[in-house]
Amino acid sequence: MPLSPAAPREHLHTRTITCKGYRRRDGLWDIEAHMTDIKTYSFDNRDRGAIQAGEPVHEMWVRMTLDLDFEIHDLEAVTDLSPFHICKEATAGMKRLIGLKIGPGWRRKVHDLVGRTAGCTHLVELLGPLATTAYQTLHAALEERAESQPSRDRPPIIDTCHALASDSPIVKLEWPRFYTGEQ
Numbered sequence: 001m002p003l004s005p006a007a008p009r010e011h012l013h014t015r016t017i018t019c020k021g022y023r024r025r026d027g028l029w030d031i032e033a034h035m036t037d038i039k040t041y042s043f044d045n046r047d048r049g050a051i052q053a054g055e056p057v058h059e060m061w062v063r064m065t066l067d068l069d070f071e072i073h074d075l076e077a078v079t080d081l082s083p084f085h086i087c088k089e090a091t092a093g094m095k096r097l098i099g100l101k102i103g104p105g106w107r108r109k110v111h112d113l114v115g116r117t118a119g120c121t122h123l124v125e126l127l128g129p130l131a132t133t134a135y136q137t138l139h140a141a142l143e144e145r146a147e148s149q150p151s152r153d154r155p156p157i158i159d160t161c162h163a164l165a166s167d168s169p170i171v172k173l174e175w176p177r178f179y180t181g182e183q
Contacts, residue, residue, distance in 0.1 A: 010040075011040050012039065012040055012041065013037065013038070013039055013040070014036075014037070014038045014040075015035065015036070015037050015038075016035065016036050016038075017033060017034070017035045017126065017129055018033070018034045018035075019031065019032065019033045019034075019129050019130060019133035020032050020133070021133050021134065021136065021137025021138075022137070023137075023141070024065075027067070027068075028065050028066065028067055028073055029065065029066050029067070029068070029134070029137060029138060030063055030064070030065050031063070031064045031065075031066065031130050031133050031134045031137060032061070032062065032063045032064075032130075033061070033062045033126040033129055033130050033133070034059075034060070034061050035058060035059070035060045035061075035122060035125075035126055036056040036058060036059050037056060037057045037058040037122075038054060038055070038056050038057065039051070039053060039054075039057060040053055040054070041053050045083055046084075047083065047084050047085050048083070051083075055081075056080075056081045057081065057082075057083055058079075058081060058082055058083075058122055059079075059080040059081040060077070060078065060079050060080065060081075060082075060120075060122055060123060060126065061076075061077065061078040061080070062075070062076070062077045062078075062094070062123060062126050062127070062130060063075070063076045064097075064127075064130050064134070066102070066134060068138060068141055068142065068145065069101065070101050070102040070103055070134060070138070071099070071100070071101045072097055072098050072099060072100050072101070072102070073098065074098060075094050075095060075097050075098055076094075077090075077091040077094040077120075077123050078091060079091055079120070079123070087120060090119050090120035090123065091120070091123065093113075093114050093118055093119050094114055094119065094123060096113040096114055096118075097110065097113060097114065097127075100113075102131045102134055102135075103156075106131060107128075110124060110127055111124070135157070139157070142156075143155075152177075154175075154178050155175055155178065158171055158175065158178055166178060166179065166180040166181070167179070167180045167181030167182075168181070
């Protein structure tokens with residue numbers, strides 16, 4: 001069901017984020033994000049001269065390479081377009097995330113390493129969708145690995161959202177051993 005009808009308005013800006021997940025032949029995983037910001041109007045820009053309607057103000061890419069334990073083995077960031085030439089300098093600092101694991105405390109660690117003036121706000125924002133795309137991409141492989149264990153640990157996906165709350169009917173059906181609701 002779509003949103004309710006909107007009030008009369010004028011479209012000014014579109015941010016598009018596309019994330020894709022890949023299984024690599026070497027056993028690692030690549031998660032990629034591409035972001036564009038596009039205005040519906042033209043405007044002057046000190047560094048680029050003018051930015052035309054429909055031309056990206058921002059166009060950025062991030063590729064995160066990780067293992068099945070969500071440890072980052074490599075991270076590449078590219079800024080093709082930005083409002084300031086200096087913005088491209090922020091991409092190199094993203095390498096500071098190599099060695100981190102996506103999991104509890106992830107956002108705080110990212111902010112500490114590449115937040116504010118240590119990085120680029122837009123590249124940091126892309127890390128959220130990248131992390132959730134990583135979970136979606138690796139889910140089947142994680143389930144396969146968990147099923148092969150003699151005594152299965154509590155799936156880490158439990159309690160990550162409303163549907164997967166430990167007392168939800170989904171958890172009761174999928175992982176009854178870890179269900180905490182009323183019997």
